[in-house]
Amino acid sequence: MSSEGFKNKKIVVTRPVERSESLANIIRENNGQPIIVPTLELQIVKSKELLYIVENIGEYDWIVFTSPAGVKSFFSVYGKNPIPSKIAVIGVKTEEILKKFDETPDLIPKDFTAEGLLESFASIDLDGKKVALPRTLSARDVLPKGLEEYGAVVTVAEAYTSSIPKDKTKIIKLMDDILNDEIDIITFTSPLTVHNLLKVINENCNEKYDEFLDKLRSDVIVASIGPITGKALKQYDIPAIEANRYTVKDMIEILLQNI
Known part of the structure; x- marks a missing residue:
C-alpha cells in the first residue's frame, strides 16, 4: 500500500x-x-405499523434495526424511553447510531448482512417470539422470511423510504x-x-x-x-x-x- x-x-x-x-x-x-x-434520497416515514410498534413495544421480544435510518426513524417517534425489547442490529454504523440514543445491541452479527444476522439468530429460540422490524419496504425479504422460518411473529414497519433523487x-x-x-x-x-x-x-x-x-x-x-x-x-x-x-x-x- x-x-x-x-x-x-x-x-x-x-x-x-x-x-x-x-x-x-x-x-x-x-x-x-x-x-x-x-x-x-432517504425520508423518514411514520407509518401506522411503526406507530403500532412504538405504542406496543412491551409486546415485542426483539426489535431489529438494519440501518441507521431505521434507528433514527424509530426514535423520532419513540423518544428517549429505554427499549424493553432485546435489540439486534446489522453493521457497526447502525450500532453507533443506536448508542447515541443510549441503547446497546444484544446481538450484532460478524457478517453485516441479513443472512449474517439470521445465522446469529440460529442458536436463539424465536418460536412464538414477536419481532419488530422497522425498515424501508424496498429492502429484500430475506430477513423477515428467515425470522418467520425460525417461528417468529414478525411485524415489518415502513420507517423510511429510499427513492431516486x-x-x-x-x-x-x-x-x-x-x-x-x-x-x-x-x-x-x-x-x-x-x-x-x-x-x-x-x-x-x-x-x-x-x-x-x-x-x-x-x-x-x-x-x-x-x-x-x-x-x-x-x-x-x-x-x-x-x-x-x-x-x-x-x-x-x-x-x-x-x-
Whole structure:
C-alpha cells in the first residue's frame, strides 16, 4: 500500500447525502478527492405499523434495526424511553447510531448482512417470539422470511423510504465526467445505489447508456461494500473490488491495496 494513499484520485460516493460524510472523510484522510453524488434520497416515514410498534413495544421480544435510518426513524417517534425489547442490529454504523440514543445491541452479527444476522439468530429460540422490524419496504425479504422460518411473529414497519433523487443533475454530470475519463473510482454501498444510478442514466440519457456501462466495466475502478451490492453489480457485468468485512473503512482499505 502506497504511503501516498489515493494520490488525489477522484472517488465517487453514491450514498444518501446524510450518510456520505463518513466515507468522504476517510477518502480525504487517504489523500483522495471525494465526489458526492447521491443516488438515493432517504425520508423518514411514520407509518401506522411503526406507530403500532412504538405504542406496543412491551409486546415485542426483539426489535431489529438494519440501518441507521431505521434507528433514527424509530426514535423520532419513540423518544428517549429505554427499549424493553432485546435489540439486534446489522453493521457497526447502525450500532453507533443506536448508542447515541443510549441503547446497546444484544446481538450484532460478524457478517453485516441479513443472512449474517439470521445465522446469529440460529442458536436463539424465536418460536412464538414477536419481532419488530422497522425498515424501508424496498429492502429484500430475506430477513423477515428467515425470522418467520425460525417461528417468529414478525411485524415489518415502513420507517423510511429510499427513492431516486428528485434532482438528477449531479447524476447526469457524473455520467459525463466518467465518459470524459475524469473519475478514477466509484463506490457503491447498497444495491439501490447501483440500480438507481443506472436507471437514471438509462431513462434520461439512453443514447449514452451502453457507453457508460462499458466505461464502468473497463475504465473505472468500482468498489462494492459487500456481496449483496456486488450481486447487483454483477447483474450489469460490472466487476468490482470487495472487502471481506462489509464496512466503508474496509472497502477503502481494500481499494488502497489494489490501486
